Amino acid sequence: MTNIPILSVSRLEKSYPQAGTAPLKVISNTGFTIFSGETIAITGQSGSGKSTLMALLAGLDTPDSGTILLKEQNLNRMNQDQLARFRAKQIGVIFQQFHLMPHLTAMENIMLPLEILKYHPKKIHTRTRRVLEQVGLTRRRDHLPAQLSGGECQRVAIARALVVKPALLLADEPTGNLDNNTGEQVADLLFDLVTSSGMTLIVVTHNMDLAHRCQRCLELKKGKLQ
Numbered sequence: 001m002t003n004i005p006i007l008s009v010s011r012l013e014k015s016y017p018q019a020g021t022a023p024l025k026v027i028s029n030t031g032f033t034i035f036s037g038e039t040i041a042i043t044g045q046s047g048s049g050k051s052t053l054m055a056l057l058a059g060l061d062t063p064d065s066g067t068i069l070l071k072e073q074n075l076n077r078m079n080q081d082q083l084a085r086f087r088a089k090q091i092g093v094i095f096q097q098f099h100l101m102p103h104l105t106a107m108e109n110i111m112l113p114l115e116i117l118k119y120h121p122k123k124i125h126t127r128t129r130r131v132l133e134q135v136g137l138t139r140r141r142d143h144l145p146a147q148l149s150g151g152e153c154q155r156v157a158i159a160r161a162l163v164v165k166p167a168l169l170l171a172d173e174p175t176g177n178l179d180n181n182t183g184e185q186v187a188d189l190l191f192d193l194v195t196s197s198g199m200t201l202i203v204v205t206h207n208m209d210l211a212h213r214c215q216r217c218l219e220l221k222k223g224k225l226q
Ligand SMILES: Nc1ncnc2c1ncn2[C@@H]1O[C@H](COP(=O)(O)OP(=O)(O)OP(=O)(O)O)[C@@H](O)[C@H]1O
Pocket: 016, 017, 024, 026, 044, 045, 046, 047, 048, 049, 050, 051, 052, 053
């Protein structure tokens, strides 16, 4: 961990409209700073707004007000093209349900972000091979997601998130869909890769073993991260 802020959130607000009644305020005037290389767990009761917060931090949803600065760039001041490119380069996301492209092989799934960013084909192949090796899937590289186990699918998803070397890695219940043993192996791999590369990780989880692997554990309560 360093003392360089990588993510600065201030006065963030997010509500959802509700039929016939006042909007549901999910994120309420919250602010926090995350430093480069930190590993952060976000916990909170079901419905407390963890996935909502992750979607805002990932630039997948827009807040009602407030600012999200990643590497001093304001996510909500970018146009759609700028945001799409910035997200592809700077933000890796890992979901509970893997979200792999079913018709692409493990290797093709991992290559995809590099292709979207129009990297040179040689660089795409070198990076993809290296990451496949890091997640131990070299021999499974030509398999489709349906031919892989849950743990293998999540390793592909981790590789896909890491292959662009993003500034920020967001993981929403990354072990939630796996049995305990497999979940532990995936968590070992995730933390090994994150700490060896000095990447910044925010993980949302109900799993306290996973949360306690992080340097800081924050709780989302009454719309605020505390
Ligand atoms: N698109 C939406 N439209 C309306 N309400 C929503 C929407 N998305 C989430 N909500 C509501 O916002 C609240 C927070 O939901 P969110 O999924 O962020 O919570 P969570 O902490 O991630 O929950 P869980 O731990 O169960 O996944 C919930 O009351 C949910 O019903």
